[in-house]
Amino acid sequence: MIFDKISVEKIIKDRGLDLAVVELESSNNPNNYIVFGSDQEDFKKEFDTALKGLYQDGTLEKLSNIYLGGSYLPDQSPLP
Numbered sequence: 001m002i003f004d005k006i007s008v009e010k011i012i013k014d015r016g017l018d019l020a021v022v023e024l025e026s027s028n029n030p031n032n033y034i035v036f037g038s039d040q041e042d043f044k045k046e047f048d049t050a051l052k053g054l055y056q057d058g059t060l061e062k063l064s065n066i067y068l069g070g071s072y073l074p075d076q077s078p079l080p
Contacts, residue, residue, distance in 0.1 A: 008033045022074055 012019050021033060036044040054060045055076055064071050 008035060011035065 008021055061071050
């Protein structure tokens with residue numbers, strides 16, 4: 001699911017989650033985030049591992065250039 005920053009921060013605060021909001025830069029819709037349910041911790045770990053691998057091997061940048069017309073990746077430092 002994708003939510004705006006304000007909604008995500010409220011969900012994190014209300015549920016006492018240990019999560020960080022990573023802003024995704026985009027000229028079309030700058031307020032996109034990926035949210036996982038509290039019962040999806042295993043899936044989130046798998047997703048994070050796959051995402052980090054795609055970032056490191058350059059696949060995400062290639063996809064961004066193909067489908068978005070440029071590189072809109074955030075700095076890798078906030079990735080787990």
